[in-house]
Amino acid sequence: MPVPLTQQQIDQYYNDGYFIVRGALSGEDFAPLEAAYSEVIDERIRDFKARGLIEDLYEYEPFATRFARIHDQIKVDDKDLRRELSWGLDIMHAKLPAVFEFFFTPNLLAPVESIIGPEIMLSPIQHIRPYVPVTGDSQPMQVPWHQDQGVTKEEADVSEILTVWIPMVDVDENSGCLEVIPGQTNLLEHQAEGGTMIKPHLMPDAKPVDCVMSRGDLLFMSAYTPHRGHTNRSDYVRWSMDLRFQKTGTPTGRPVHPEFILQSKADPDSVQDSYVEWCERWEAGLEAGKGVRHHRV
Ligand SMILES: O=C(O)CCC(=O)C(=O)O
Numbered sequence: 001m002p003v004p005l006t007q008q009q010i011d012q013y014y015n016d017g018y019f020i021v022r023g024a025l026s027g028e029d030f031a032p033l034e035a036a037y038s039e040v041i042d043e044r045i046r047d048f049k050a051r052g053l054i055e056d057l058y059e060y061e062p063f064a065t066r067f068a069r070i071h072d073q074i075k076v077d078d079k080d081l082r083r084e085l086s087w088g089l090d091i092m093h094a095k096l097p098a099v100f101e102f103f104f105t106p107n108l109l110a111p112v113e114s115i116i117g118p119e120i121m122l123s124p125i126q127h128i129r130p131y132v133p134v135t136g137d138s139q140p141m142q143v144p145w146h147q148d149q150g151v152t153k154e155e156a157d158v159s160e161i162l163t164v165w166i167p168m169v170d171v172d173e174n175s176g177c178l179e180v181i182p183g184q185t186n187l188l189e190h191q192a193e194g195g196t197m198i199k200p201h202l203m204p205d206a207k208p209v210d211c212v213m214s215r216g217d218l219l220f221m222s223a224y225t226p227h228r229g230h231t232n233r234s235d236y237v238r239w240s241m242d243l244r245f246q247k248t249g250t251p252t253g254r255p256v257h258p259e260f261i262l263q264s265k266a267d268p269d270s271v272q273d274s275y276v277e278w279c280e281r282w283e284a285g286l287e288a289g290k291g292v293r294h295h296r297v
């Protein structure tokens with residue numbers, strides 16, 4: 001049964017700028033996603049084996065670890081090959097039907113509605129991030145301290161945007177969970193250098209909180225909550241998805257990329273549930289967005 005947030009949980013979200021919704025998603029909600037990504041990865045692994053780039057397919061390795069065991073077979077300093085292995089897995093590149101269907105998961109939309117209201121639009125700022133285990137300090141694609149409002153254009157400053165961070169595996173400080181700084185309600189100045197990040201001298205001195213989570217939990221974060229991902233030093237891949245929701249019609253701050261109406265109680269026919277249209281609008285948006293700076297800095 002989809003469960004909305006209680007008033008106490010909503011209050012906690014607004015007080016702290018984040019809230020972990022425990023046990024919201026079920027194994028059934030994840031199964032099609034996992035199956036779809038397993039298939040994409042399997043194809044890629046077979047291609048790498050056929051090209052003699054890896055020895056072992058690790059066919060019977062579970063979803064959480066298989067991709068890591070494949071990476072283990074490629075030298076850490078062969079960055080191009082490692083990049084090729086992970087290339088194109090993000091939501092808008094892979095365009096998997098299972099991901100599109102996941103957006104409409106009732107167990108996800110019920111607590112989102114508690115914050116955003118019944119007219120729910122999905123922001124185009126959305127990712128799937130497989131953090132592969134590392135031994136050193138450099139986690140490819142790792143994001144530094146930032147607020148999500150900082151990665152939008154200024155037009156989004158009138159919008160209330162809710163980030164939902166969804167671990168597809170259990171996460172803790174050793175396996176790449178997020179750390180957040182509670183209680184921040186305004187935008188801190190960001191810089192582009194080092195990846196869009198809060199200017200170091202403006203970082204709040206409040207103590208960061210590690211968001212230790214199980215698969216099935218959802219991290220709700222306001223767009224002003226400073227956060228970053230920990231390095232993954234475990235032996236499995238930190239698979240996570242992050243989505244952003246806002247009231248339909250409010251600016252996303254990413255104007256060239258497509259937003260989608262996921263739910264409407266006022267006008268149910270307005271829901272954009274066509275997979276084909278989703279693919280077409282992403283293809284057009286990615287083309288139009290080439291060479292465009294998407295962040296405000
Ligand atoms: O997954 C991460 O490590 C960072 C995620 C993030 O910045 C976000 O979801 O907004």
Ligand SMILES: [Fe+2]
Pocket residue numbers: 146147148227
């Ligand atoms: Fe973020």
